[in-house]
Amino acid sequence: MRQYIIRRLLQGAVLLFVLSVTVFLLLRIAPGADPARIKCGLDCTEEKYQSIREDLGLNDPYFPISFTSSPPWIEFNSDNQYWNWIQELFSGSLGTDWNGEPVATELQNRLPATVELLVITIMVTVLLGIPFGIISAVYRNSPSDYGVRLGAILGLAIPNFWLATLVILIPISLWDYAPPLTETVSFFDSPWDNLRQFVPPAFVLGAVSAAGVMRLTRSSMLEVMRQDYIRTARSKGLAETTVIGAHALKNSVIPVVTVIGLQIAGLLGGAVIVEQVFNIQGVGFYFLGALVRKDYQVVQTLTVYIGAVVIILNLAVDVLYAWLDPRIRYS
Amino acid sequence: MPTTSYWDKIRRQRVTRRKMLAVTGASAAGLAIAAACGGDDDDGGNGEASPTPGNVASGTPVVGGKYVYAITGDWGTIDPVTSVAFAPGIFPRIYNALLDRSRISPDFTYFDLAETVEQPDETTYIFALRSGVTIAPNDLGIEERDLDSSDVMAWMDQIQANESAVLRAFTNLWLDSYEAPDAVTFQMKTTEPYAYTLFRIGAPLGGCIPPKEMFEEGRDITNTGVGAGPWGTIQTGSYSNTGGIVVQRNPNYYGVDESGTQWPYMDEIEAVRISDRQPRRAAFIDTQIHTYTAEDREEADGLITEIADLAVVEDPANTFIAFTMNPTRAPWDDERIRRAALHALDRQQYVDLIVGEGGGRPNGLVHWPLGDFALTPEELEELQPYDPAMSRSLIQEATGSDSIDINVIYPVSDIEFHDKHLPIFLQQMADAGFNITEDAQDFTTWLANYTAVEYDASLSLNQVYETPEVPLDFHAAQGPQGDGNFAIGIGSLYPEVEEAIQATKAATSVEEQIEAVHNAQRVIYENAPAFLPIMSWTGFTLYHPFVKNVQEGLGATGLYLTRETWLEQA
Numbered sequence: 001m002r003q004y005i006i007r008r009l010l011q012g013a014v015l016l017f018v019l020s021v022t023v024f025l026l027l028r029i030a031p032g033a034d035p036a037r038i039k040c041g042l043d044c045t046e047e048k049y050q051s052i053r054e055d056l057g058l059n060d061p062y063f064p065i066s067f068t069s070s071p072p073w074i075e076f077n078s079d080n081q082y083w084n085w086i087q088e089l090f091s092g093s094l095g096t097d098w099n100g101e102p103v104a105t106e107l108q109n110r111l112p113a114t115v116e117l118l119v120i121t122i123m124v125t126v127l128l129g130i131p132f133g134i135i136s137a138v139y140r141n142s143p144s145d146y147g148v149r150l151g152a153i154l155g156l157a158i159p160n161f162w163l164a165t166l167v168i169l170i171p172i173s174l175w176d177y178a179p180p181l182t183e184t185v186s187f188f189d190s191p192w193d194n195l196r197q198f199v200p201p202a203f204v205l206g207a208v209s210a211a212g213v214m215r216l217t218r219s220s221m222l223e224v225m226r227q228d229y230i231r232t233a234r235s236k237g238l239a240e241t242t243v244i245g246a247h248a249l250k251n252s253v254i255p256v257v258t259v260i261g262l263q264i265a266g267l268l269g270g271a272v273i274v275e276q277v278f279n280i281q282g283v284g285f286y287f288l289g290a291l292v293r294k295d296y297q298v299v300q301t302l303t304v305y306i307g308a309v310v311i312i313l314n315l316a317v318d319v320l321y322a323w324l325d326p327r328i329r330y331s
Numbered sequence: 332m333p334t335t336s337y338w339d340k341i342r343r344q345r346v347t348r349r350k351m352l353a354v355t356g357a358s359a360a361g362l363a364i365a366a367a368c369g370g371d372d373d374d375g376g377n378g379e380a381s382p383t384p385g386n387v388a389s390g391t392p393v394v395g396g397k398y399v400y401a402i403t404g405d406w407g408t409i410d411p412v413t414s415v416a417f418a419p420g421i422f423p424r425i426y427n428a429l430l431d432r433s434r435i436s437p438d439f440t441y442f443d444l445a446e447t448v449e450q451p452d453e454t455t456y457i458f459a460l461r462s463g464v465t466i467a468p469n470d471l472g473i474e475e476r477d478l479d480s481s482d483v484m485a486w487m488d489q490i491q492a493n494e495s496a497v498l499r500a501f502t503n504l505w506l507d508s509y510e511a512p513d514a515v516t517f518q519m520k521t522t523e524p525y526a527y528t529l530f531r532i533g534a535p536l537g538g539c540i541p542p543k544e545m546f547e548e549g550r551d552i553t554n555t556g557v558g559a560g561p562w563g564t565i566q567t568g569s570y571s572n573t574g575g576i577v578v579q580r581n582p583n584y585y586g587v588d589e590s591g592t593q594w595p596y597m598d599e600i601e602a603v604r605i606s607d608r609q610p611r612r613a614a615f616i617d618t619q620i621h622t623y624t625a626e627d628r629e630e631a632d633g634l635i636t637e638i639a640d641l642a643v644v645e646d647p648a649n650t651f652i653a654f655t656m657n658p659t660r661a662p663w664d665d666e667r668i669r670r671a672a673l674h675a676l677d678r679q680q681y682v683d684l685i686v687g688e689g690g691g692r693p694n695g696l697v698h699w700p701l702g703d704f705a706l707t708p709e710e711l712e713e714l715q716p717y718d719p720a721m722s723r724s725l726i727q728e729a730t731g732s733d734s735i736d737i738n739v740i741y742p743v744s745d746i747e748f749h750d751k752h753l754p755i756f757l758q759q760m761a762d763a764g765f766n767i768t769e770d771a772q773d774f775t776t777w778l779a780n781y782t783a784v785e786y787d788a789s790l791s792l793n794q795v796y797e798t799p800e801v802p803l804d805f806h807a808a809q810g811p812q813g814d815g816n817f818a819i820g821i822g823s824l825y826p827e828v829e830e831a832i833q834a835t836k837a838a839t840s841v842e843e844q845i846e847a848v849h850n851a852q853r854v855i856y857e858n859a860p861a862f863l864p865i866m867s868w869t870g871f872t873l874y875h876p877f878v879k880n881v882q883e884g885l886g887a888t889g890l891y892l893t894r895e896t897w898l899e900q901a
């Protein structure tokens with residue numbers, strides 16, 4: 001297992017390197033003006049534009065090595081954009097954003113909000129997805145099953161930005177109620193307001209992932225319920241709740257755990273939109289703003305950062321999978 | 332069409348304001364605003380008067396409370412010398428200007444740091460500075476002292492030194508010299524008579540004066556600050572360049588009302604960032620924010636029905652979307668093709684389909700929210716009639732065919748109204764014989780091309796101008812910045828156009844200036860304009876009934892007067 005984890009971590013490092021180069025290049029070759037042009041504003045002059053490019057380091061070569069049209073064909077660049085960025089990435093400061101703020105400081109300030117949102121979302125996902133998946137499987141082809149499956153299809157089909165808007169509009173229209181929208185409330189400052197602020201967006205994000213979990217739980221449960229050992233358990237006269245809870249659920253939940261782990265990456269993407277709608281100053285909010293103004297430093301850093309989270313989560317899920325199912329052996 | 336002019340209404344409104352002054356004992360009060368680049372939900376007050384039940388000056392001012400409004404995007408920076416977009420909405424609350432002449436109500440001038448201004452000749456301005464304009468308490472270590480002419484000099488030096496300074500467009504083109512003969516006098520000379528000097532020198536956009544220590548001691552003015560304005564203290568830790576800010580009452584503020592109560596009445600102002608409209612609207616209904624700009628009349632009406640005693644301020648927005656042609660490129664170098672475009676646009680249809688009846692009006696070359704500077708609807712009917720048959724006939728005359736292929740760039744944007752303009756534009760142009768090849772560009776690319784005039788034609792979004800100077804300057808030889816950027820260049824092709832535009836800047840009275848602006852438009856029409864503002868709409872800014880003494884009619888100048896607004900439930 002240790003060897004497996006080390007190998008996966010090494011693969012992850014290679015993957016992150018490829019990701020870093022890809023996002024670095026994509027940002028620069030994508031059509032559209034560069035961030036210096038945006039920062040230069042409406043009263044932009046060529047002089048001012050060049051000065052901003054210099055400040056942002058955009059006049060440096062992209063990579064440590066570049067090709068030339070004459071011998072020796074290759075040029076080594078000690079000062080280059082990619083290496084400067086990587087150095088900042090490893091130095092812990094993560095560089096500065098478009099507004100001159102250290103990216104690390106911004107992340108430090110914003111990460112708690114996003115982590116809290118994701119934790120509540122996972123709770124919503126599990127609390128909705130697994131119980132309803134079990135109900136749907138146990139009462140297969142009953143009105144409850146149809147109802148749950150319809151709900152799951154709606155959950156998968158409804159875009160989260162639209163659902164998020166509804167979650168704000170309906171309470172304000174019916175009861176003049178809105179969650180706190182003007183600031184991000186810390187749990188330690190005001191637990192009640194914090195939950196009022198975070199539970200609705202977590203519900204929005206969780207509705208989509210719970211739908212997937214519910215469908216997977218259902219199919220997995222149906223598969224397990226057809227197994228001989230379930231029939232044996234029933235023939236022993238065990239209560240149905242024991243059969244389902246102690247025997248069927250434990251085995252059917254293994255693939256579900258994998259899926260929940262993988263969904264966290266998707267949830268990070270969803271958080272970009274939901275944080276915007278609910279005005280939560282989290283990492284997603286920051287990421288979206290950086291994308292709009294083409295803030296290379298932030299977009300690059302956050303992409304690699306999210307990539308690292310996904311790689312680590314995948315590894316954690318695989319390890320957890322082996323722990324949950326002793327038959328699985330990694331070599 | 333309305334028979335009374337905008338200025339008639341303003342004059343009537345001014346009577347109302349004077350009545351109110353009798354109550355407050357001060358210059359006009361209010362939360363009248365139009366943040367220079369739009370987007371604040373704190374941006375009423377740049378135009379026609381309308382009944383504002385629940386928010387007029389009544390009763391005894393209540394001291395205290397926090398006023399909360401929403402901004403919709405990043406601050407970027409809070410450097411008063413360089414910042415654009417949302418920050419100019421907060422600067423007049425923190426800092427002082429010399430004075431600010433209302434751009435939409437030009438016979439109103441707010442005197443702040445300058446107590447008087449004298450003009451011994453047409454190019455010399457002598458500002459006598461007020462004493463007792465004292466810097467607010469702060470944790471930056473800046474002494475709580477009175478501002479004097481050395482602060483104004485340091486500010487002006489900074490404008491000269493910083494090529495990003497907003498007022499550089501003014502100082503580069505028009506400023507000849509400036510000096511401080513003594514501590515209470517600041518004097519400047521313009522190179523030539525310039526009618527817009529007092530409109531520009533103290534505008535919230537670039538005209539706010541921080542203490543000289545901010546420059547001389549190399550303070551980080553992009554993220555911190557302190558002023559001698561009514562809310563001169565920025566609450567420690569409250570500012571985030573992507574979020575909000577809290578500014579706090581300046582106990583040293585010089586202004587007092589008739590009863591001797593010190594302004595400002597409200598303890599704090601908080602600007603919060605809420606980008607999306609629906610949460611902003613929800614936050615308003617839930618009183619988390621105290622003002623909200625409705626999308627259109629229908630939404631405003633809905634909210635008025637829903638919330639009792641809500642106050643609504645109806646203001647023409649100084650904003651429009653324009654069709655811009657490049658007359659140095661074919662086919663737009665042919666006057667007949669430009670005229671064909673002039674007649675292709677049914678501006679009333681944009682009003683009807685986008686904002687509905689009473690929600691806006693068609694524009695001429697100077698947009699109608701600028702009142703008497705704009706030509707009358709009757710004259711515009713003659714100068715730019717919608718006539719697609721005439722368009723086709725002009726195209727036929729120029730090309731031998733009744734249709735023509737053209738390229739049009741436009742930005743892909745989520746800015747309200749832009750998306751609604753596009754399909755109408757495409758249909759109307761097609762009806763008039765223009766076969767358009769669309770070139771949708773991301774905003775930054777479009778902006779770069781638009782700035783450098785690298786296009787054949789453009790549907791250009793969100794032009795926000797508080798004076799007629801800029802829309803006319805698009806036609807001038809060197810453009811609105813005087814450096815060739817944005818310069819469509821009709822002025823360099825037709826000397827009479829250039830002459831007429833320059834004449835608008837040299838006018839010495841408002842009446843003369845109005846006449847000169849009218850004349851310049853007529854001359855441009857004679858030479859087939861290349862910059863066609865389509866229509867401007869009315870903004871509906873709503874205030875909760877507990878926000879008192881809100882007034883409209885001064886444009887962004889009203890931002891300086893928030894000091895006289897109070898919260899009844901403070």
